[in-house]
Amino acid sequence: MTDLPKSTTRKLGLVIDLDTCVGCHACVISCKGWNTENDGAPLSDQDPYGADPSGTFLNRVHSYEVQPDTGPAQLVHFPKSCLHCENAPCVTVCPTGASYKRVEDGIVLVNEKDCIGCGLCAWACPYGARELDAAAGVMKKCTLCVDRIYNENLPEEDRTPACVRTCPSNARHFGDFSDPESHVSQLVRDRGGMDLMPEQGTLPVNKYLPPRPKDDWADSSVLAPFLTPVADEPRGFLGWLDKALDKI
C-alpha cells in the first residue's frame, strides 16, 4: 500500500549547510557515479556529447543571489535532492505501490520493478526531487544511498551517502533526526535549521542551515582599509585635467 507510515522508528536524512557550500558540484558527480554503478537502473544521459545534452540526476546544485534592502548581494549555492518528507505527497499518489516510505528509517524509495513510469509522483513533489529516467522508463530519486549506509562490505567511514562522503567543504551532514542528541539534530538546533516550502505541508526531514549574516562589508577583511580609495579628489596633473575638462 502506498499509505504513509503513521510514524517511523528512525528519521534518517541530511542537513545541508548553505553557509559553507561552495557550489563545487562534487556531490552531484559522486551521487551520479554511485547511483549509476550500483543498485537500480543507471542514471542515463541522452546526447551527452552532442548539441542538446540532458540526463538524470538525483542531486542538483542551484545558485541564488539574495539582495538585502541595504548592503551588497550575497551568493548562495543551493544543493537540492529528495528531502524524505514525513508527509510525502509523492508516495500517496502512486497507483502501483512502487513508491513507499520505510517504517524503519523513513527513507522514501521507489521499487523500480513496480514503477510504470506515469510520472505522477514527480508532479506531486514540490521540490523537483524525482526524475523519470528516459532510458529505463522508471522514476529515479535519492535513496539516501541505502546501499551504502547499511553496507558492511564498505569501510565504516564510507557508510554515509556518497554526497556527504565527498563534500570537500563539509556542507552536508547525515544522521538520525529522531535522536535529539544526534549530530544533525544539534546542528538544526544551533543554527536554526529550516524547512523548504513549509506551506506545502510536506514536513521534510532534510533541513537547510541558513547562511550566517555577513559582517559589515568594510570590516570583512583586514586588508579592507588598504583597499579604500586613497584620494577622493584627484590632485596634481589629474586634478588639473579634471578641472580643465569641467570648464570645457
Place this chain on the structure above:
Amino acid sequence: MNPAPSIIAFTTFSGLGFGLLFWLGMDPTPPRGWVAFVFFFIGFALALGGLAASAQHLGRPERALKAFSQWRSSWLSREACCAVAALVTMGLYAAGLVFADVKIPPLGWLGAALSLGTVFTTSMIYTQLKTVPRWHNRLTPLLFLSLSLAGGALLSGRVTLSLALILIVGALQVVWWRIGDKALQASGTTLGTATGLGDGGRVRAFEPPHTGTNYLLREMVYVVARRHARKLRGIALILMMVLPILLLLAPFHHITALLALLSHVTGVLTARWLFFAEAEHVVGLYYGKR
C-alpha cells in the same frame, strides 16, 4: 505543465465517452437493437480510446495492470478501477439492450454513476496536486464533470439539455480561469519560501544547476503558452460554447448537430491544452521560471 498530446486526448475523449455512457445509462427509454449498438459503440470507443492514449504516456506501459492495486490511497489507481467497473457494467447493460432487447434499469443507473465517478477520479488526479496551485481548486472536478455531461448530452442528441449544460460549462470555465490566474500568488509559495532565503532579501535565480535542459523543465516548466493564452481562451470559448449554442438554436438538422458537436469538442481540446500549458508547477520557482 507539459501539454502532452496523449494526456489531452485521454482526458477529453474519455470524458466525452463516459458522459455519453452516463446519459445512456440514465435514459428511461434507451435505444435498442442496432441503434443502441451504435450509441454504445461510440461511448466505448471514446472511453477506451482515451484510456489507450493515456497508456502511451507511461514509461513502462507493459506494467499498467499494477495500477489497479492502490485504490485505497491513489486517485490514479481509483480512476483505473472505476473506469473498468464502469465499462464492464455498461457493457452488460448494453448487451441486454442490443442483443436481448432487455432493459435492466438498476444496471444502467449503476453504470451511469460509475461513468461519472470515473470522470470525477480523473479530475481528482489534478485537483489533489498542491504543487500546481491552478489545479488545486474545488472547481476543477466541477469543470470536468460539467464538460463530460455537456459533451455526452450533445453526443446523445439531447438538444435542450446540452444547451443548458454548455452555458454552465462556459460560465464555470471563465470563473476557473479567473481564479486560476491568481492561484500561484494566493498559494504563498515563492522563491523565498522555496529556498528559505526570503527573509534575507530579494531572492533571484543566479545560475541554474546545469547548462542543458532536464526532465523537470521539460515536464513541469512549460512556458510557451503564456504569449497566446488570451487569444486561445477566446477561441476555446467560442468553439466550445458560443458556436454550438448558435448551431443548436438553429432549426434542428443532423448536419448542424454534428457541426455543433465538432465545434464543441475542438473547443474542449483547446481549453484542455491550456489546462496543462498554463498550469504553473511550483518547481519552476527553483529555476526562476515563474
